[in-house]
Amino acid sequence: MLFSIEPKHSLRDIFNRKEEVSAFQKSLQSERLIVLDGLRRIGKTSLLKAVLEEFDGYHVFIDCRAYFRNNLIDVEAFDRALIKEIEKTLKLGKLKKILKSISGLSFGGFEISIEGKGQKTNLAEALKSIDETLKGKRFVLAFDEAQNLRFYRKGGKDLLNLFAYIYDNLKNFVIVLTGSEIGLLHDFLGIDDPDAPLFGRYLSEIRLQRFSKDKSLEFLRKGFEELAIDVSEKSLERVVDELDGIVGYLSIYGYIYYKEDPVNALEKTKELAKKLVEKELSALINRSTNYGYVLKAVSLHINRFNQIRTYIENNFGTISDPTLSKILNTLVKQSFLEQKYVDGVKRYLFPDPVMEYVCKEMRMK
Incomplete structure (x- = not known):
């Protein structure tokens, strides 16, 4: 049903996304690292699940939001879920023989027992065994709202190292990440950062736009x-x-x-x-009221840098140019705002009309 409010699971319920579906399906067969991004509530999870449902291969799906608690990823719960999902997939088809050869599977500091009669092994070795068994079929590791993984231990580096290992060594694996906070997801992956584990790897990006x-x-x-x-x-x-x-x-x-x-x-x-x-904004403003001041200004169509600074200083107190610049950049990266040039001047706008309405009604102290 087009009007279902939970994520779709069938391509027949995906409206007006033929181009994106086709690009995603092709990427699953040819690429190693795929990002599916776009605004909140734009349909990323639906497209991901619907394509994977009809995918001729294996896949694991992890919703990263489920393990985000108190501004951190619950590492033990995340590790357990990842291993459990992989164990469940190993019960399918020709992968069963791998399951029989493993008695335990570990990742990070967590280990689960498996009913096989073989040895205990870590996740990287298990994935290597899977890769050698696939023989042309592809195995997708999909992480929904993956920008949250930057809160996995120290900046998510353990996961990025795992992704880099998979990219470099396991030719039948595909890593798929979705993200609503587009800039933060790209920062987390660090494709252009020489010090990041994934530096230099090719990233296939598919962005979902609003309907006309x-x-x-x-x-x-x-x-x-x-x-x-x-x-x-x-x-x-x-x-x-x-x-x-x-x-x-x-x-x-x-x-x-x-x-x-x-x-x-x-x-x-x-x-x-x-x-x-309101729930999303509350979590943001609890980190700094400056976010609320800026969003309030833009909701009133005070949307140029100097105008925003003047509004904040006239109503709430002093704010430095570097602080305001940092706040605006963060809001754009988190997709609360977008920046556009109008008549050659950079302006900040809301991509979501409901968010603009809520921010206009906010009472800031």
């Missing part, structure tokens, strides 16, 4: 047609005007209209979206 207004309207029409519901064009245009081309919001609207309340579906969607955004 026409495509957003088409998505809503098709979704309601699937449900045999007639909704006026005027109502659909109002929805798109207020929610933009972010497929996650459009899906929530369609789901609420169908399941709960057609009369108040748009308002309820905005309230639910507002709660999602």
Whole structure:
């Protein structure tokens, strides 16, 4: 169903992403390191899961958000999940013989027992055995919202070293990472950093963009047609005007209209979206109120560097140029803001209309 609010698992439910699906499928067969990125709620997880569901190979999926607690990755829980997912995959097809040869599998400081009669081994050696057995089939290690892995121990370097080992030595493995905080994900991977484990490796990047207004309207029409519901064009245009081309919001609207309340579906969607955004903003502003000051300014269309600094100093206190520059760069890297040149002048804008609305309503002290 197009209007399902959980991630999609079938390509028939993926709307208007033929080009991205095709690029991703081709990359899975030819590339070693793939990044699938885009704004929050743009459909990255759905596309990833739907393509993997029909993928002719093996895959492991880890949602990195599930192990992010108190601004750190719960290393033991993450390691356990990764090993368990690999063990589960080893029960499939010709990989079963590898499972029988292993009595224990370890990664980092964690080890699990396996019912095989062979020796205990570490994850890298197990992956090497898998690679030698695959003979042309590919094995995908997929990490959703992978920018969180920078909080795995000391900057995630242990994982980056594992990724570099896989890239360099295991020709049948593919590492896939999704990310909503695009700049932070690229910083974490360090492809252009000579001191980073993955420096110099080729990265295949697929970015999901917002739907255009026409495509957003088409998505809503098709979704309601699937449900045999007639909704006026005027109502659909109002929805798109207020929610933009972010497929996650459009899906929530369609789901609420169908399941709960057609009369108040748009308002309820905005309230639910507002709660999602408020949770994300709360975690950000708890780190520094400067983030809130900047977002408040931009929500009021005070969106040039000097204008933002003046607004903050007039309302909240002094802020230095280096501090403001750092805050703005971080907000762009985390995809809370985007920067565009308008008439030759750099301006900061919200990519998400709900986030802009929430920030405009924020009360900052």
